[in-house]
Amino acid sequence: MRYQVAVFLLGMMFLVPSARAENLQAGTAKVDITSPDATKVHDPCFAKVLVLRQGENSVVLVTLDAVAIGTIGYVPNDFLPSLRSRLNDELQVPAGNVLVNASHCHGHVQRDLVPAVMQAVHEAWKKIEPVRIGSGSTTESRISENRRVILKDGRQVDMRRAYAFAWDEEIDSTGPIDSQVGLLRLDRLDGRPLALVYNFACHPIMNPPARGSSADFPGAASHLLETAFDGEAMAFFIQGCAGDINPVRYKEVHVFPDATPLGYFLGVSVLDAIQAIPTDDPQELICSRQVLELPRATDYADRIAALESEREKLVSSLRGTNVNFKTFLALMLQERLHPDYPSLSKQGYLHDETIQREDHTLFDAESKAQVDAYLANIRIMERITRLNTNLALLKKHQRETMEAGNSTLEVEVCGLRIGDFKLVTFPGELTVQVGQNIKAAVKDPTAFVAGYTNGYIYYTPTVAQRANTGYAQEDCDCLVAPSWQLLFETAAVEVLQELNSAGQESP
Numbered sequence: 001m002r003y004q005v006a007v008f009l010l011g012m013m014f015l016v017p018s019a020r021a022e023n024l025q026a027g028t029a030k031v032d033i034t035s036p037d038a039t040k041v042h043d044p045c046f047a048k049v050l051v052l053r054q055g056e057n058s059v060v061l062v063t064l065d066a067v068a069i070g071t072i073g074y075v076p077n078d079f080l081p082s083l084r085s086r087l088n089d090e091l092q093v094p095a096g097n098v099l100v101n102a103s104h105c106h107g108h109v110q111r112d113l114v115p116a117v118m119q120a121v122h123e124a125w126k127k128i129e130p131v132r133i134g135s136g137s138t139t140e141s142r143i144s145e146n147r148r149v150i151l152k153d154g155r156q157v158d159m160r161r162a163y164a165f166a167w168d169e170e171i172d173s174t175g176p177i178d179s180q181v182g183l184l185r186l187d188r189l190d191g192r193p194l195a196l197v198y199n200f201a202c203h204p205i206m207n208p209p210a211r212g213s214s215a216d217f218p219g220a221a222s223h224l225l226e227t228a229f230d231g232e233a234m235a236f237f238i239q240g241c242a243g244d245i246n247p248v249r250y251k252e253v254h255v256f257p258d259a260t261p262l263g264y265f266l267g268v269s270v271l272d273a274i275q276a277i278p279t280d281d282p283q284e285l286i287c288s289r290q291v292l293e294l295p296r297a298t299d300y301a302d303r304i305a306a307l308e309s310e311r312e313k314l315v316s317s318l319r320g321t322n323v324n325f326k327t328f329l330a331l332m333l334q335e336r337l338h339p340d341y342p343s344l345s346k347q348g349y350l351h352d353e354t355i356q357r358e359d360h361t362l363f364d365a366e367s368k369a370q371v372d373a374y375l376a377n378i379r380i381m382e383r384i385t386r387l388n389t390n391l392a393l394l395k396k397h398q399r400e401t402m403e404a405g406n407s408t409l410e411v412e413v414c415g416l417r418i419g420d421f422k423l424v425t426f427p428g429e430l431t432v433q434v435g436q437n438i439k440a441a442v443k444d445p446t447a448f449v450a451g452y453t454n455g456y457i458y459y460t461p462t463v464a465q466r467a468n469t470g471y472a473q474e475d476c477d478c479l480v481a482p483s484w485q486l487l488f489e490t491a492a493v494e495v496l497q498e499l500n501s502a503g504q505e506s507p
Contacts, residue, residue: 022055024282026186027128028195028234029120033065035074038108040212043219045107048236049120050195051128052418054285058093059416062100062117063236065215066109068456069102069427074109080454082114091125096289099414099425101238102452105204108213131186131194133282135421135446138273139179143217143262144202146175146432147246148472155470158244159251162389164382177245178432181270182448184421187279193233196225198270199423199448201240201432206247206259217247220263221270228271238423239452241435243459244474286502288415292491293408295481300398304391307471311387314380321373328374331367342367390476397479409479412454413488415495422447422499424492427455431474433462437489442496449492460484
């Protein structure tokens, strides 16, 4: 295999197991990172820190109410290396033991994040105390939907506010969601909860910019959870494989979009399940980190040419009509409301039956033809709009790839085990099928997958999605070649299996 796994530190993987006899300690803190430049704020964005220590081993987990760790949004590209450098210098936490996950909400956060996060880390470090832990999962299927549909002609179209969605009569089926919510509970020795970690896959994009900066549904869910425990427990949302998962009814236009009810649905599901999870003395704290070299896409020119050719054909297929939007709308309503008698009342048709019946028939047929032609143009226009938007993404990444001057992307694949809770992470927007494939392969009910962690490399679709001729965002807003999927899924399964076996081998 040409593209191999490059590893940091020792051996095939860098695993830091702790002896079973050591007590696990944890501390939490959070800091408001909402940008002071935000012109409107709906709810605050937070950086939350969970510090874990067991013997000489320390792990820092950070969750950000931000769109990404660098590349896009407000978090600068040097944030992660700068944070790791300070953690190593000030607290001797190695780089491989620092995991930062972005919820992918589109909140407006401050750019000077390192001092704010370090403030929270030091606060959590000072408050560290022994804990017992428990893990499990629940389900929540009410708040998410797959943004992609499979059309009857085999193409796939995605749902975005940037362009129109497919027409009902074109749709054949829709993609899956992942309703599983991974859960980790950390309790103080007196039984009071200290931290609640929940992993779920869904884009936090329900609140539009008009509402102001927002942590979206994860912010509402975490607020509910923390309120339920009187502020004694901190809730940490870890984004999963949400690349093609939208909040439900994302394209609804009859009511103003609102993330809060969705967050409450998720929060209540987590609350019900996590209260029933028993906690015990932890067995091990294990962290791993490796670097995977993924092949960059090399087919941009071909894909751009194919898309431009399709667009040219669509433009050429537009046909002139005798109606404009004003007259089209009136004719369409007449036809849809009264298909048998569109242009007159029934009385008028009966009255004219012997005089002008043929004229009425010809007139109605011509009006219907004009309506159908105008509707056909609308469909073509909507397809062109989708193509234009995704063509711009392809051209953008073609430029980026040419400027990069190398054939691979280096990405971190990290693993974390806290007792029975196991997590593997990736910096891209993993689509839901990738996460489901990994979970099915490991067959471990407490093994979970997180995207948007320790970097950002845009969307990472499946091989089938990557070949889609419907040109959805996930297919085009992408830097990697199709072979990335097997490389990552193989590595992720190995990470989770290593975490599991390392725990079993602990004394």
